[in-house]
Amino acid sequence: MAGSLLQIVPSATCLHCEVCxxxxxxxxxxxxxxxxxxxxxxxxxxxxxxxxxxxxxxxxxxxxxxxxxxxxxxxxxxxxxxxxxxxxxxLDCRLYPFALMWDAMHAQVVLGWDTKCPYMRDLSSPATNQAAHELAQWIEKDTTVEILARYPRLIGRFQDDVIVLRSLERVTERLQQGSAVVTTRALTLPDREHIETALMLSAGHDMPLAAASFAYHYIWRHLLSYAWVDLHNHMCLFAESPDGVFMALPPLGTGPIAQPLDAAFRVMRERNGDSLVTRVENVPEACVAEVRKLGYRVIAKDADYLYAADDVADLTGEPYKSPRAACNRFLREQGGVFEPYDPRDRTACLSLFHEWSEQKQEAGADDWGRALLQDAAGAHETALSFAHELGLIGAVVRVGDRIRAYTMGMWLSPVMFCVLLEVADRNIAGLAPFIFREFCRQARANGACWINTMDDSGLPGLARSKQWYHPARLLPNYIVMES
Ligand code: SF4
Structure with missing residues (x-):
């Protein structure tokens, strides 16, 4: 369909380049x-x-x-x-090193050139502008505009290393035609109060999933761009992944969710086209009957592990013999000290994270496990850097004068505390159970009846360690899709 497109970079140059x-x-x-x-x-x-x-x-x-x-x-x-x-x-490849994308506000479709292309960096501005002018004319033709309207994912998300050359008015207009133009706002730290209030009003707030919190999402912002908008008096939180946009949570607020859910699916369809990425994640059990009745497809995903706070804080009785013995061994051999996290501990915690990550890789993490570890580095950095702003409570364990374990968590309700992350030197026996038990004790002392440790990300090792503490129940978590 794009046979007439001029290839601006000579083939000989492309063959010696290592970018595309x-x-x-x-x-x-x-x-x-x-x-x-x-x-x-x-x-x-x-x-x-x-x-x-x-x-x-x-x-x-x-x-x-x-x-x-x-x-x-x-x-x-x-x-x-x-x-x-x-x-x-x-077409995507034929256009390169030019790129079609939304501007930073997701308000205009623009044509730009990718600064990753070495040839373009050396090309004169008049030559680039002339090529962009011709390309823009071709893109704004009826046939191309219709293709873009049919496949909106041909238009990428904003990239700051793509130099914007011109706006594509006809493409923008066509993509916004017939659609209620919804302008989302990037999720920022001051939005925490709004999202937490909306969560309190939503179905499932009495037995919340770990995902029903601001920090759970915000710490992954280096991988997903989060944006939100109020639709029909419900807060709708969207996350943009490499594959497209999905809802990170169901619409939040009081009353029926039929209208906000319908509007949110429209927003996702407009951005994703036919892609299967269009979905709502982290839907609690309390919403399932309502969305099923509305004709949506409901699929179970990994459940959260939920423990009675007394069980994991006391570790009494036969079922807890092993973790109890591990804690005792740690105290006997190391005599570590459990203390609140202080922002001044950030650098030591980050360097412990890298040590721990290497230990896990040496212990034979598979590809999936390794990818999770890589992704987790940014999440830990955000949590340790903005603990206070995110409403996170942290603790460390010092052995001698060195931090050898840290953990962070947040309140999901007045009686449910969630352990969001935990890192412990794997070479120190009993350290991981010790920091977990102490953290649970601290939460119980502050009113927790339940401890939520999130799901196991499909990792068998993580599932085993979560089972070791005998969860009182698994909190179901669902994905909702259009039928
Ligand atoms: S299809 Fe595109 S990305 Fe794949 S090899 Fe060809 S030019 Fe490269």
Whole structure:
């Protein structure tokens, strides 16, 4: 469909460059999007359909780079630096090093050039502007505008390393046509009060999931862009992942959720097109009957582990013999001290995180476990840096004069405390059970009847350690999708 597009970078330059078609992460949001027609063309040209999770249009699934670190497009041949489907490569690739994206406010579709392309960095401004002018004319033609309206995911999210060249008025207008234009606001620390008030008014607040808190989401902001908007008097929290936009929580507020849910799904469809990413995460049991009645599909995901505070604070009786013995051993051998977290402990805690992460990798974390550890670094940094602003309560354990464990958590309700993160030197026997028990004791002393330790992220080792403390119950958590 884009056969007439001028390729601004000469092929000889591309063949010696190491930027395109290679990606540092498997789920990079920069991997190319293929429309249904482009998937058909690519598979006819020999690419396996298994690389496309949705034949109706999707970003391609990357594969491990066989000769270097990171991942590559499966159509890329690293031996020759050629695209195996060059003649039918998708529009996304044909446009490059130009890029289509929303501006920072998600108000305008813009055309820009990617500063990651070394050739473009050396190209004169008049030449770049002339090429952009011609490209913009082609993009604003009826046929291209209709393709973009059908596949809104061809328009990427804002990237600050893409230099904006011009706004695409016709594309913007077409994408906003017939849609109630919803302007979301980026989630910031001052929004904590608003979200916490809305959570208090929502169904399920008496037995909340760990996700029913501000900090649970905010600490992942280095991976997901969070934004919110009030729809029909309900606060709707959206998260933008590399694959598109989803709701991080059901609409929050009092009263029926039919209208806000419908409006929120419209927002997601407009951003995601047909993508399966459109969904609502972290829906509590209390909402399930209502959304089922509205005709949505409800799927169970990993449940939160919930403990009676007395059980995990006292560790009495036969079932708790092992964790109790581990705590006693720690006290006998190390005599560590449990203390409140102080912001001055941040640097020591961060360096402990890196030590702990290496210990876990040496102990044989699988690919999934390693990816989680990498992602967790930013979350721990945010939690340790903004503990007070996030409403987090922290504690450390010192052995000698060194911090060898830290933990952080927050109140989900006046009687439920959630342990959000915990790091303990794996070479010190009994340290992890000790800091957990002390933290639970502290929470119980402040009114906790329940301790929520979140889900196990599908990690068998984490599931085993959570089972070790005999959860009183599992708190179900659901995903809601359109049928
Ligand atoms: S389709 Fe071809 S040009 Fe596009 S990313 Fe894959 S290998 Fe590169």
């Amino acid at each position: 078609c290679r990606f540092p992460e498997r789920d990079s949001f920069l991997r190319p999007f293929f429309t249904a027609e482009e998937i058909e063309n690519a598979t006819t040209a020999g690419l396996s359909p298994k690389h496309f999770s949705n034949p109706a249009g999707t970003q391609i699934d990357l594969v491990q780079n066989p000769v270097d670190e990171g991942y590559i497009c499966p159509a890329f041949d690293p031996a020759t630096s050629h695209c195996r489907i060059y003649d039918v490569r998708p």
